[in-house]
Amino acid sequence: MPEITMPRLSDTMQEGTITRWLKKPGDEIKRGDIIAEVETDKANMEIEAYDTGTLEQIVVNEGQTASIGQVIAIVGSGAGTQKQASPATTRTRTKDTPSSAARETATRSVQVANSKASRSAPGSHAQTLPVACASDWQNGEQGDTNNSKIKASPLARRMAEEHNIDLNQIQGTGPGGRIVRDDIEDFLERATPILVQPAVPQQEVPVVATAMHMTDVEISTPTSMQKTIARRLTESKQTIPHFYIGNDIDMTDALTLRQMFNASAGEKGLKISVNDLIVKSCALALEKFPEINCSWMDGQFVQHKRINIGIAVDIPAGLIVPVIHDANIKGVRSIAREAKTLAEKARASKLTPADLEGGTFSISNLGMIGVTDFIAVINPPEAAIMAIASVRKTYVPIDGQPVIRDLMHVTVSADHRILYGATVARFLQEVKQLLENPYMLLG
């Protein structure tokens, strides 16, 4: 019986949350049908059916999370619809909504009722059976805590025994939800920080617990995108030696250029933003200083030939960084058009993996919210990110006289494993040069 598993929808995806099932058990599905929507670390995606048949069982319900390869539904001829839940289901049931649990109980009742009814007369029996089944099911649930009923490979069982792991805690990703070595290793990896420093949480937990009255707080579970942001940024700050270089850029001429551009664009024409000019200037500066367009990967320098600029976009559920590919060879208008589309897609959760992959440098712009300066965390595997603050009217001495100019503070965060202060300073100098002479961006 074909199983539908959680597909890998992006390079960095480790798990996905089912946001919506578009098919329900009993529905006919055809190869190519969209059967569910999934939220991954990067975007909302659709899952397509690879088999034709009847959706017999949904194993992972809406709102539940499954790792890559884990069975999320079962497709068959239709004969097995309303089939007994697999061990994997019973173990994820803790997260079920009451209604879905009740539905499953009901379907089991129907199944048992049918099979018994075939041997004895229907009627009075059928009415009493559901009660008996419900208690059977509950017994089954309790019995499930026994490791011997869980599907696991011999090696996984041995490893669990060696590390004193209760297999009930582990979600299998092998065929049919079998727990395999990968799952045990995932589990050990997640558990390691706690095992290594058992004293720390023990000391801290009581303090936190007494300081917080549970009525004063509201606890919510992060979405998978928020979890990914937390994981990746923690990794970034913990593994990348950041250093920071800042400068003021005089944006007076750039703002004039932008105004001229937009004035000639007409009512419905494409407007370019300050950010589009910054993207273009960074791309041109990266062309001149290719060492910035680099990654540190497995102890080696990786020089990227394409210049792909990520733009941090603020969205309600967090933050996302779509990428403008080959920004160095695109004109300012193309960049503006693309940036606008990407931002719209980001807010509508319609970004595809292609929109998000391949970034080699990022820009984070908080200028529109009025900040004097800030620094950003590097977006791995990139080597640097530029934080853009607001443009502010400032008196600047020109020829010994105070003149009002539009100054913008920017800060580059850079990976010191790859980059050194002078290199980044020269790069920043080039960006400054370009933005202060903005006609150079039109070349």
Add this chain to the structure above:
Amino acid sequence: MAEITYRQALHDTLREELLRDENVFLIGEEIGAFEGSYKITAGLLKEFGPKRVVDTPICENGFVGLAAGTAMLGLRPVVEIMTINFILLAMDEIVNHAAKIYYMFGGQCPVPMVIRTPGGGGQQLSATHSQNLEVWFAHVPGLKVMAPSSPADAKGMLRTAIRDNNPVIFLENFALYNTKGEVSDGEYTIPFGKAQITKEGTDLTIISYSRMASVALQVARRMEQEKHLSIEVVDLRSLRPLDHETIINSVRKTNRAIVFEEDWRSYGVGAEIAALVQEEAFDDLDAPIKRVASLEVPLPYSKTLEQEALTGAKQLTEAINALAPRRRRS
């Protein structure tokens, strides 16, 4: 070191053994005047004469029996059966006599005889001329079964076979004859029951022999490039005796295994190895052992259908994709 074909390696070894020991002689259909159906024995009749290179009529039963008799009396026959499909006529001589004599007569009379024969499909020779019958012999105590995959192994193993004092079935493969490989100088030999790890790896193990071992090696190298999968390839080389130690150690390391064989799947080499691994390394298994073998049909003549029925790189790649662990070990 020199790069030679599998065919050349066999030819050179036969010639060297004919020169080394006057008791060695060759016998079979079309091996003398016609110089061999696959030219393995080219030039040997001219060099050694009709007493050392004996052409026979089409009577496998007769000349295999004759060879067994001469072996009992001290000669060292090397029989060529034109294809393994024709060996069925001589089964009684091989299984009931050659394999049993040393044992049944209390070790008084060894039977130093080698039967060389090629198997395999893919040449459009149809159902009766394209079989892989190695397990018929690997099943029988009293026989030794070798199936080299490279010219170097062919050479070292044929020497061992000819110098051994009891019957050896030496399996060749049509599609290997023209393959080339480096062969060391000097009179090296390769012992029975010693598998070779032709490529080290950590994510999964492919166990194979004969031509499929060379296909497995190519696929494993390609998958390493394309998928960063670290695949270990075990070339069994001998099917009987079987090298348990190398197989078990490899599975202990990778926890996942595929047996890749050109013959049919049921009751095959894969079945034997899967059973062996679960007996000796059950707690190291992370997934059921996969068997990749040819379809269980008499092999069709039609080129398209023949290719569909035979197993190969495509089927192996699919099995690797299905079995590969999510987390890479290297």
